[in-house]
Amino acid sequence: MKRTKLLAVLMTTAIAATGAVCAADAEGIAAENLKVGAIYIGDENEGYTAAHMAGIDEMMETFGLEESQVIEKTLIGEDETCYDAAADLADQGCQIIFGTSFGHETYLIQAAGEFPDVQFCHATGYQAASSGLDNMHNYFDNIYEARYVSGVVAGMKLNEMIENGDITEEQARIGYVGAYPYAEVISGFTSFYLGAKSQCPSVTMEVKYTNSWASFDLEKECAEALIADGCVLIGQHADTTGAPTAAQAAGVPCVGYNVDMIETAPDSALTSSSNNWGVYYTYAVQCMIDGTEIEKDWTAGLKDGAVLITPLNEKAVAEGTQEVVDEVESQIEDGSLHVFDTATWTVDGKTLDTYEKNGIEYISDGYFHESEYGSAPAFDIIIDGIDSIVE
Amino acid sequence: MNKEPMFHMSKRESITLGKRIMIYVAAILLALIVCAAVIVGLVHMNPLGVYKAIFDGALGSSRRIWITIRDTLVLLCIAVGLAPAFKMRFWNIGAEGQVLIGGVVSAACMIYLSDKVPNVVLILLMLAGSAIGGLIWGLIPTFFKAHWNTNETLFTLMMNYVAMQVVTFCICFWENPKGSNSVGIINQATQAGWLPSVAGNAYFWNVVIVTILTVAMFIYLKYSKQGYEVAVVGESDSTARYAGINVSKVMLRTMAISGAICGIAGFILVSGSAHTISTSTANGRGFTAIIVAWMAKFNTFIMILIAFGLVFMEKGATQIASQYGLNENASSIMLGIILFFLLGAEFFINYKIERNRK
Numbered sequence: 226m227k228r229t230k231l232l233a234v235l236m237t238t239a240i241a242a243t244g245a246v247c248a249a250d251a252e253g254i255a256a257e258n259l260k261v262g263a264i265y266i267g268d269e270n271e272g273y274t275a276a277h278m279a280g281i282d283e284m285m286e287t288f289g290l291e292e293s294q295v296i297e298k299t300l301i302g303e304d305e306t307c308y309d310a311a312a313d314l315a316d317q318g319c320q321i322i323f324g325t326s327f328g329h330e331t332y333l334i335q336a337a338g339e340f341p342d343v344q345f346c347h348a349t350g351y352q353a354a355s356s357g358l359d360n361m362h363n364y365f366d367n368i369y370e371a372r373y374v375s376g377v378v379a380g381m382k383l384n385e386m387i388e389n390g391d392i393t394e395e396q397a398r399i400g401y402v403g404a405y406p407y408a409e410v411i412s413g414f415t416s417f418y419l420g421a422k423s424q425c426p427s428v429t430m431e432v433k434y435t436n437s438w439a440s441f442d443l444e445k446e447c448a449e450a451l452i453a454d455g456c457v458l459i460g461q462h463a464d465t466t467g468a469p470t471a472a473q474a475a476g477v478p479c480v481g482y483n484v485d486m487i488e489t490a491p492d493s494a495l496t497s498s499s500n501n502w503g504v505y506y507t508y509a510v511q512c513m514i515d516g517t518e519i520e521k522d523w524t525a526g527l528k529d530g531a532v533l534i535t536p537l538n539e540k541a542v543a544e545g546t547q548e549v550v551d552e553v554e555s556q557i558e559d560g561s562l563h564v565f566d567t568a569t570w571t572v573d574g575k576t577l578d579t580y581e582k583n584g585i586e587y588i589s590d591g592y593f594h595e596s597e598y599g600s601a602p603a604f605d606i607i608i609d610g611i612d613s614i615v616e
Numbered sequence: 617m618n619k620e621p622m623f624h625m626s627k628r629e630s631i632t633l634g635k636r637i638m639i640y641v642a643a644i645l646l647a648l649i650v651c652a653a654v655i656v657g658l659v660h661m662n663p664l665g666v667y668k669a670i671f672d673g674a675l676g677s678s679r680r681i682w683i684t685i686r687d688t689l690v691l692l693c694i695a696v697g698l699a700p701a702f703k704m705r706f707w708n709i710g711a712e713g714q715v716l717i718g719g720v721v722s723a724a725c726m727i728y729l730s731d732k733v734p735n736v737v738l739i740l741l742m743l744a745g746s747a748i749g750g751l752i753w754g755l756i757p758t759f760f761k762a763h764w765n766t767n768e769t770l771f772t773l774m775m776n777y778v779a780m781q782v783v784t785f786c787i788c789f790w791e792n793p794k795g796s797n798s799v800g801i802i803n804q805a806t807q808a809g810w811l812p813s814v815a816g817n818a819y820f821w822n823v824v825i826v827t828i829l830t831v832a833m834f835i836y837l838k839y840s841k842q843g844y845e846v847a848v849v850g851e852s853d854s855t856a857r858y859a860g861i862n863v864s865k866v867m868l869r870t871m872a873i874s875g876a877i878c879g880i881a882g883f884i885l886v887s888g889s890a891h892t893i894s895t896s897t898a899n900g901r902g903f904t905a906i907i908v909a910w911m912a913k914f915n916t917f918i919m920i921l922i923a924f925g926l927v928f929m930e931k932g933a934t935q936i937a938s939q940y941g942l943n944e945n946a947s948s949i950m951l952g953i954i955l956f957f958l959l960g961a962e963f964f965i966n967y968k969i970e971r972n973r974k
Contacts, residue, residue: 268943298938303798304897305890309683316677328798331892335801351793407795436784436797615795 253516254320256288261295261510262314264307264333266326268299271439272483273464277325277348280502287507288514303328311336315343321513323506324348326438327409337361344519346509348502349409351601354521362519364505365600367526369416370557371498373564374527375480375534376420377553378495378546379458382478383425385543392457394427400451401432402444402461402468406615410434412595412602413462416564417480417498418611423569424549431456432613439464445471452477469494478541485535495542497535504531522600528558565593570608580606625967636965643961644925647954651933654949659940666936673935674928684927686819686889689826690881692923694905696826696833697750697877699914700870702906703837705850708871710757710772711878712902713779716895717753718746718882720783723893726802726809726886727790738809743883750879751872753779758871762864776902780895787894801891811888822888829877834916836873846870878902911958929954 263281267274278297285295296317298310307329314322315336321344324333330350337345337358346362347353353363383397399421403410418430433451435443444467448459452475459479461468466489472479473490481489481497504525512519525531537546556562567576567588580587582605585598595604607613648670652663674684694711701708722742729738757771790799803809814820837843845866849856856863885897904926912918933947 268945270943292941296938297941299943302894302896302899304892304894309679312679313677316679327796328800331800331804335804405795405797407793410795 253514256290256514257294259288259290259294259321259510259513260317260319261290262311262317262319262322263295263297264301264310264314264322264324264329265297265299266301266303266329267439267464271464272466273439274299274325276483276500277323277502280500280504280506281323283501283503284506284510287503288510301326301329303332305332307332308335311345312339315340319343321346321509323509334358334361344509344513346505346519349601351599354599362509362521362523363600364509364520364523365596365602366500366502366505366531367524367596368498368500368532369412369564369595369602369604370526371500371532371534372413372416373420373557374550374553375460375496375498376417376422377424377549378420378534378537378542379417379460379478379480380421380424380428381543381546381549382495382541383421383428383458386457387425396455396457397425397428398456399428399430399458399460400448400454400456401430402447402451402459402463403432403434403613404438404463405436406434406613408605409602410462411607411613412604414460415570415604415606415608415611416595417460418608419564419569420553422610423553428610430460430611432611434615435463437463441465441467441470444468448472448479449475466490481535487535487538491538492541494538496537499533499535501531501533504529524596524600526557527554563592565595565604567591567593570610572606572608574609577606620972622972623969624972625969628966628968631965639961639964640958643957644954647957650953650957651950654953655936655940655942655946658942658946661940669936669939670929670932673933673939674931676935680931682817682819684924684931686822687931688920688924688927689819689822690885690889691901691905691908691927692919693826693829693881693884694878694901695908695912695919695923696829696916697874697881698905698909699833699874699912699916699919700837700843700846701754701874702909703850703914704846704867704870706758706761706867706871707769708754708772708874709769709906710753710775710875710902711881711905712898712900713772713776714750714753714875714878715882715885715898715902716776716779716783717749718879719886719890719893719897720779720786720882721745721749721879722809722883722886723790723799723802724786730803730806730808735808735812739811739887742809742887743880746879746883746886747876748879750882751876754871754875754878755868758868762867783893783895783897790893799892799894802893803891809887810891811884819888822884825880825884829880830916830920833877837914837916842866842869907955907959911962925958926954 265274269275269278296314301307301310303326311322311333324347327349330347330352333345333347334356337360341360344360346364349365350363353361386392387394401414403414414432421428431451433447435447437443444463444465448468448471459468459472459477461482469479469481469486469490472493478495479490479493480495483499484497486494486497505523509519577588587593593604596602652666655666656663675681698708698711725742725745753775757768757775760766760771761768787797787799791797792800811821845861848861849863849866853863886893890897908919908922911922930951933950937947
């Protein structure tokens with residue numbers, strides 16, 4: 226499926242390049258007539274939204290869009306204000322509107338029903354296909370691939386700490402600051418853990434939740450609690466610099482999310498897993514220009530440059546990390562390494578060979594097929610070695 | 617050498633309505649000038665452009681007009697609910713929680729009863745349930761105050777946090793998918809429990825309900841015996857007792873009304889606009905409404921103007937922030953400036969400044 230997707234992207238680019246744009250059913254819109262709307266949960270001070278804004282900027286640069294052609298609404302909550310914002314953007318003539326937060330989805334569906342001529346694209350959601358609306362789309366990057374790689378970096382750091390005698394093998398315990406206990410976060414920390422485990426087999430992990438996407442104080446407190454519990458490395462799936470701040474203060478290495486954390490934690494930050502949303506925004510706007518259909522469920526990963534890990538902090542990572550990272554990345558890209566390979570994890574001591582959810586069998590050919598039947602992450606199994614503490 | 621200051625101030629005995637309005641108008645003009653100065657200083661834009669953006673943000677399209685009206689109605693409804701409590705000098709800081717409880721009861725009815733009863737019955741149940749929820753939330757601190765003279769300011773404030781926890785608890789059962797903390801739009805397909813559109817207008821019933829409450833509260837406070845009792849208790853407990861008023865009874869009755877109306881505001885939010893529930897459903901309106909109620913001196917018709925003014929400026933400030941690429945915090949700064957001048961106007965209404973004569 227991923228291959229056909231790449232093919233589709235290549236084809237649209239090829240068609241556009243030769244200038245022979247002739248869509249069968251729809252007219253394209255010239256770049257100078259485009260109007261794009263974006264709805265953000267936060268603002269530029271919050272990593273997740275900053276990454277989306279950077280993606281929009283990249284898209285604008287690619288197509289040479291003017292500032293006035295892109296209307297961005299920041300700090301839009303997951304309530305009726307999201308519908309208001311979407312409807313207002315449509316009123317202002319936007320032909321394509323992006324919503325970025327999980328809870329925005331139902332409001333975008335409401336707006337999509339009301340404005341059938343406007344394309345609505347929602348990041349991290351899962352209801353576009355079942356909504357029955359042609360103009361509703363979901364998109365998400367395969368962030369689990371980047372998280373796995375960042376886990377490899379963490380695992381190597383743990384090995385170094387064991388070799389130096391700072392900790393014993395049993396003490397190799399990762400603390401993970403999660404936002405909410407559902408599939409998106411579970412898939413993320415499991416891939417991170419499996420990456421670490423591929424390097425450091427004795428590693429265990431403790432996950433605590435802040436029940437918020439972006440709260441500096443909660444994330445900092447959560448990381449402090451994990452360190453007090455004996456965790457010797459901190460990972461995160463929450464959007465602020467709270468966790469790295471606590472890690473830096475405690476002298477514990479950490480792996481961030483969304484943005485490079487080296488500035489916040491110069492001695493502690495190893496790397497961060499990150500999204501390059503520009504890949505999608507460029508793709509979706511290209512579809513508008515070509516007059517082609519936007520995919521219902523779009524995903525892309527390391528191979529397409531949609532996810533990445535930020536440059537390693539040479540001061541903090543274990544020796545030889547870069548070489549291993551390069552190798553693992555190329556294995557994921559060529560498909561020889563599957564992040565959720567069932568040989569690498571167990572549930573209650575047993576290897577899973579089947580996992581059905583909503584009538585779809587996710588496990589086949591020896592691995593869990595993450596994000597292949599829908600763009601939103603589906604892996605929601607708590608595996609051995611991870612303690613997910615829901616309070 | 618004892619130099620006398622140039623001015624002195626004294627408390628006004630009374631003030632004419634005309635003079636009061638003049639002071640408010642002056643305050644709003646000053647606020648607009650300072651706001652524009654700040655924006656022009658930040659982005660070097662034409663100040664007239666700034667005013668146009670404020671107007672556009674609040675009233676620029678028919679959708680924006682209706683959103684402004686919708687938000688004004690909710691703020692007004694809460695302020696109307698707070699009016700009798702504050703007139704009684706009962707410091708009900710708990711509107712936020714009373715609204716949330718009203719909202720959570722409405723959401724519960726929408727989720728559990730939508731396929732069991734006809735829509736009209738469902739909506740009436742939601743209305744009644746939210747009023748009872750808010751009433752109970754208002755009565756708990758009042759009961760303690762009436763019997764053990766506990767401090768109602770702290771008690772009602774703390775009840776807000778309890779209400780937020782109740783909402784968080786309920787979301788654990790209603791969230792979709794599990795763990796996401798997001799309830800999403802309730803009954804999106806059937807629209808069961810949504811206040812129905814009338815002639816294409818989704819907010820018709822919001823207008824009707826809040827208008828009825830506003831008029832009824834005005835009459836209640838001004839012309840009813842109970843309203844008079846509220847005023848007497850507010851002036852002085854001892855006077856009220858001397859006059860043979862059962863202070864505890866008046867207190868409980870008044871807070872029951874206050875809480876119930878705030879609960880109904882929660883119903884209007886959930887059923888009439890948000891169609892979801894979250895801890896931010898009330899979104900600080902319970903606190904903003906205190907300013908509205910106080911500034912209007914509990915006159916519910918003046919509250920309409922003040923609530924509209926606040927929402928108008930809020931929408932305008934948001935528009936400026938998005939139009940000029942400023943951070944949303946810029947709109948908070950502007951709201952702060954506006955509130956500073958409006959609350960400052962209170963001083964000039966209560967006191968007069970006179971020049972000292974030699």
